[in-house]
Structures are given as structure tokens and as C-alpha cells.
Amino acid sequence: MTKVLIIGAGHAGGTVAALLRQYGHEGEIVLAGEEPAPPYQRPPLSKAWLKGETDLEGLLLRPESFYAEHGIELRLGASATAINAAARTVIFADGAVESYDALILATGSTARKLTIPGAERPELLELRTLVDAERLKAALGPGRRLAIIGGGYVGLEAAASARALGSDAVVVERMDRVLARVASHTLSDFFTGYHRRHGVEILTSAEVTAVEDDGARLADGRLVEADAVLVGVGALACDQLALGAGLTCENGVVVDETARTSDPAIWAIGDATFRPVPTHAGRRHRLESVPNALEQAKQAAAAITGRAPPAAEVPWFWSDQYDVKLQIAGLPDGADRQVVRGDPDPAGDSPSFAVFHLQGDRVLCVEAVNAGPEFMAGRMMIGRGTPVDPEKLADPSVSMKAVAVG
Ligand code: FAD
Numbered sequence: 001m002t003k004v005l006i007i008g009a010g011h012a013g014g015t016v017a018a019l020l021r022q023y024g025h026e027g028e029i030v031l032a033g034e035e036p037a038p039p040y041q042r043p044p045l046s047k048a049w050l051k052g053e054t055d056l057e058g059l060l061l062r063p064e065s066f067y068a069e070h071g072i073e074l075r076l077g078a079s080a081t082a083i084n085a086a087a088r089t090v091i092f093a094d095g096a097v098e099s100y101d102a103l104i105l106a107t108g109s110t111a112r113k114l115t116i117p118g119a120e121r122p123e124l125l126e127l128r129t130l131v132d133a134e135r136l137k138a139a140l141g142p143g144r145r146l147a148i149i150g151g152g153y154v155g156l157e158a159a160a161s162a163r164a165l166g167s168d169a170v171v172v173e174r175m176d177r178v179l180a181r182v183a184s185h186t187l188s189d190f191f192t193g194y195h196r197r198h199g200v201e202i203l204t205s206a207e208v209t210a211v212e213d214d215g216a217r218l219a220d221g222r223l224v225e226a227d228a229v230l231v232g233v234g235a236l237a238c239d240q241l242a243l244g245a246g247l248t249c250e251n252g253v254v255v256d257e258t259a260r261t262s263d264p265a266i267w268a269i270g271d272a273t274f275r276p277v278p279t280h281a282g283r284r285h286r287l288e289s290v291p292n293a294l295e296q297a298k299q300a301a302a303a304i305t306g307r308a309p310p311a312a313e314v315p316w317f318w319s320d321q322y323d324v325k326l327q328i329a330g331l332p333d334g335a336d337r338q339v340v341r342g343d344p345d346p347a348g349d350s351p352s353f354a355v356f357h358l359q360g361d362r363v364l365c366v367e368a369v370n371a372g373p374e375f376m377a378g379r380m381m382i383g384r385g386t387p388v389d390p391e392k393l394a395d396p397s398v399s400m401k402a403v404a405v406g
Pocket residue numbers: 007008009010011012013032033034035041042043044045046078079080081106107108109127128129154238241269270271272287288289290291293316317318319320
């Protein structure tokens with residue numbers, strides 16, 4: 001009977017272990033991860049958990065007892081160091097060797113490090129794991145000032161949570177706008193305004209050249225004073241094991257639509273992968289999101305248990321900041337125009353709007369701010385390739401149902 005070894009006990013690893021049992025896998029399942037905690041959700045680390053609105057139990061994907069109850073051997077604090085693909089074994093840091101029939105790499109991603117003077121300071125904060133989040137939380141509170149290097153989602157969410165905890169927060173972004181790599185100008189402008197409205201200082205086109213005792217030094221000589229500095233400059237795929245085993249890697253472990261790698265006995269899922277996106281012409285992307293981890297967990301579990309592959313999903317993502325729920329579906333590359341529906345003014349009461357990225361009359365991506373119906377309809381239209389009338393789309397008085405052409 002097939003023995004499945006899963007390396008990485010995060011969102012993707014924890015999910016695929018449970019799905020294998022749900023799909024009828026009767027063989028051995030070993031789920032090995034290097035963190036001390038059972039599989040948990042990371043999104044609340046910068047949001048509800050950081051603000052003290054949920055505890056560790058609330059973070060766990062499943063109660064710790066679930067794994068033993070379902071015959072899943074959960075090994076925590078177990079760091080895999082090499083794969084011997086020919087022998088079908090994995091070697092661990094403590095010298096243990098584990099065999100497999102099917103191997104699933106669910107090693108996630110790791111926080112990108114700065115390479116400037118002071119980057120090695122032990123007091124510098126990052127936000128990837130529960131341990132990181134505990135350190136950040138300890139640095140926050142009334143009268144404290146947090147400097148965040150990087151205006152991406154994690155940095156902005158941390159800024160919003162810092163404000164909720166009574167801290168001052170300043171975001172320092174090298175590009176000329178926050179969320180520059182991942183969102184439209186409209187969305188960047190909205191979040192900049194909304195954060196400023198909530199007392200966050202946002203500095204753009206500001207490059208940090210050193211981290212010092214009193215804060216972050218900028219290229220123009222200014223010192224951004226802070227009691228604590230959080231680095232949030234993106235994440236890199238953890239693909240070292242795959243590279244060492246000779247698997248094809250390119251911005252992550254290259255997989256197909258069934259999450260299989262270039263070795264037929266090895267699958268890879270979650271943040272660590274560079275995967276084709278069928279709803280976007282099959283182009284490869286590295287998607288760092290919970291929905292992606294769940295989708296690929298389904299793909300791998302289906303393939304290993306001999307089930308039909310699950311239907312392709314439109315990629316999506318969310319972020320919570322203050323009272324704003326951002327939901328994004330699809331991918332904008334290839335779009336030739338943007339249509340804004342609603343009012344993106346950050347000074348407005350109860351903001352609600354959506355930015356649609358179109359290629360011709362097809363929606364490729366929707367960025368929805370407190371706009372659930374636009375998100376839901378947009379996601380469906382992306383999946384189905386529904387043609388839309390851009391004029392009607394821009395008019396919030398026309399229902400989302402009525403914007404489809406024909
Ligand atoms: P992870 O959950 O990172 O798990 C990978 C695990 O593998 C880790 O525990 C790691 O220690 C372990 N590992 C790595 N190498 C080894 C090894 N050699 N041996 C053993 N174990 C190993 N996504 C959203 O969709 N919405 C959000 O709002 C959102 N917010 C986020 C906020 C924060 C602060 C962070 C950090 C992420 C957020 N994400 C969000 C992203 C989301 O959490 C990830 O996409 C998701 O966790 C990916 O799951 P994964 O299993 O691939 O990786």
C-alpha cells in the first residue's frame with residue numbers, strides 16, 4: 001500500500017494529509033514539519049491573532065488530536081535536509097531517514113532578507129511564523145513606534161494591527177506606491193489614503209539603506225525613528241530540497257495541473273510551487289495564498305488516490321485592514337484597460353468599490369474593496385470568460401448580472 005510522506009506541516013501540508021484520508025487513502029501518511037506547532041493558519045498572524053482577537057486554538061487548521069485519530073503520523077520539529085529520489089527516501093536533520101512511495105513537498109516560502117548594514121541585527125522583526133508573530137506582538141502597544149520596511153500586504157496589515165494596539169506605525173516603501181507589484185494604482189492610492197486616515201505614516205520612493213539602533217536610515221540621510229523594525233519585503237519559495245534532488249525549479253518547484261513535479265513520485269503544493277493557471281492561458285505563476293494551497297492540496301490528493309482531477313479554480317486572495325475587506329480574483333497580466341466601479345475615495349464613509357482589469361470585453365482580474373457581489377460575479381466571469389459591457393460595468397446602478405453581454 002502506498003506510503004505518502006509530506007514535508008512541511010503548514011496550510012498545504014496539513015490540508016493534503018486530511019484530504020488523502022477523506023479521499024480514501026488507506027496507506028501510511030507521515031506529515032513532517034520543522035515548526036513546533038501543528039499545522040496552523042498564517043493569515044491571522046498579521047490580523048486577528050496579532051490584535052488579540054483569537055488564540056492559538058483559533059489558529060490551528062485542525063485540533064492536534066485530529067492527526068492521530070486519522071492515522072496521520074505528525075512529526076513536529078522535524079527538518080528535512082535532502083531527498084534521495086533514486087532510493088525514494090528523505091533525510092532529516094537529526095539523521096533519520098524516511099522512505100516513501102509518494103512524496104509531497106509543502107515547504108512554503110520564507111521571508112526575503114534585506115542585505116543592508118544592520119540586516120543581521122537579532123532584534124529585527126519579520127512575520128512568517130507564529131514565533132515571529134509573538135515577537136512582533138511583544139513589541140507593540142501604546143507609546144511604541146513600529147517602522148515597517150516594505151508596503152506589501154503583510155506590512156500594511158501589520159500597520160493596521162499596530163494602530164489597533166495603540167502603536168504608531170510608519171511604512172517605508174522603496175517603490176513610488178505601496179502594493180506596487182501586486183495591485184492597481186487605484187488600490188495603492190486607496191490604501192495609502194486609508195492608512196494615513198488611520199494615523200499611519202507612509203513614505204514612498206524611500207529606500208532604507210541601513211538599520212540602526214534608533215530605527216531605519218534612508219538613502220537621503222533621514223532617520224525613521226522607531227522602537228522596533230519589521231521587515232516585510234516579500235517571500236521566496238522554499239525549493240532547496242527540490243533543487244538538491246534535481247527537480248525542475250524556476251521561481252519555485254515547477255509542477256503541472258496535478259501538482260506533480262518533474263519526478264513522477266514527487267508532488268509539490270502551496271507557496272513553494274511555480275504552477276500553471278488554467279484560467280489564465282495556463283501561464284505559470286507562484287501564488288502565495290491560502291486558496292492556492294487548498295487547490296493544489298486537492299490536486300495532489302486526487303492524483304495520489306486515483307480520483308478525477310478537481311475542476312480548475314480562478315486564483316483568489318484576500319486581505320483585511322481596519323474595516324476593509326479586500327478580495328482579489330484572477331490575474332491582471334495581459335489586461336488592456338481598467339474599469340472602476342464605485343468610489344475609491346479613501347476619505348469617504350464606508351468605502352466600497354471594485355477595479356476590473358479587462359482584456360477586450362473579458363474580465364481577467366477584479367480587485368474588490370468591501371464589494372462582495374462584485375468579487376463573486378467577477379470571479380465567475382473570469383472562470384467562464386463571460387463578455388461584459390464596460391460602460392455598464394462602470395455604473396454601480398447596473399446590477400452585476402446585467403453587465404454581461406448577450
Ligand atoms: P506554509 O503555510 O508556510 O507552510 C510551510 C511549512 O513547511 C512551514 O511550517 C515550514 O516551516 C515547513 N518547512 C519548510 N521547509 C521544511 C523542511 N525542509 N523540513 C520540514 N518542514 C519544512 N494568504 C491569503 O490567501 N490571505 C491572507 O490574508 C494571507 N495573509 C497572510 C499573512 C501572513 C502574516 C503570512 C505570513 C501569510 C499570509 N497569507 C495569506 C499567505 C498564506 O498564509 C500562505 O499562502 C499559505 O500559508 C501557504 O501554505 P503552505 O503550506 O504552502 O506554506
